[in-house]
Amino acid sequence: MSGVLVEICLEDLAGVRLAEDAGADRIELCSALSDGGLTPSIGTVATVLRSVGRMGVNVLVRQRAGDFVFDAAELAAMVADIHAVRALPNPRGVAVGFVVGALRPDGSVDVDATRTLVAACGDAAVTFHKAFDQVPDRAAALEELAALGVARILTSGGAATTLEGADELAALVVQAGERIVVLAGGGVRPGNVADLVRRTGVREVHLRAAATVASGSLATSAYDSGHRQVTSQAIVAAVVDAVREVAA
Secondary structure (H helix, E strand, C coil): CCCCEEEEEECCHHHHHHHHHCCCCEEEECECHHHCCECCCHHHHHHHHHHCCCCEEEEECCCCCCCCCCCHHHHHHHHHHHHHHHCCCCCCCCCEEEEECCECCCCCECHHHHHHHHHHHCCCCEEECHHHHHCCCHHHHHHHHHHHCCCEEEECCCCCCCCCCHHHHHHHHHHHCCCCEEEEECCCCCCCHHHHHHHHCCCEEEECCEEEEECCCCCCECCECCEEEEECHHHHHHHHHHHHHHHC
16 A cells, blocks of 8 residues: 555644654644634745745635635635745745635535636645535535546545544545545544544545643733644654554
């Protein structure tokens, strides 16, 4: 079995180096993960591109929290964010991709909006994010996204976790073939990732390898609960080791 790629979702700058040192293949760079993830600042992306040595960097482009039904102004802002990221220096030439998603009010893929976002990404690989799990007909949505040139779909198979959605994930992997990658994300942990890969045949997994640390401030407020989440190098390393054992 060939290797399984590990993608770490993070928002902390220190976690970028920790993830790379622990063997992660790619990160999804976000902000506001407590809101499901939003577009990181241009300064954050620039800093990451200066610091990574080999990992791929996928940048989430989501203009606001809440639903995935975007109006024209929101779509234009996301296109502008994509263009700004593409214009940044990339001194080590790492692979830079984008994570996007747009739905219609009925939950189906907003093909026109997605086409616009994909076009803005140019030759950068595009991941359609977990809005995919809200789509009522995911098999049909996979075909639409493949036709639009989307490189991968982040999904738990429509379930709360990837293991609960394992049967649908396996079906999506078969349907996708070599046309589009199924990136399994949702409840992926060191103790279950090997079973997930064996049951579904996914070649890429995605997780938030989070640990809770105390705030750097002695004073708490409505903006600071006294703790925050950061990336755990130990969790990343454990997942990387587990998928290597599956591939061995």
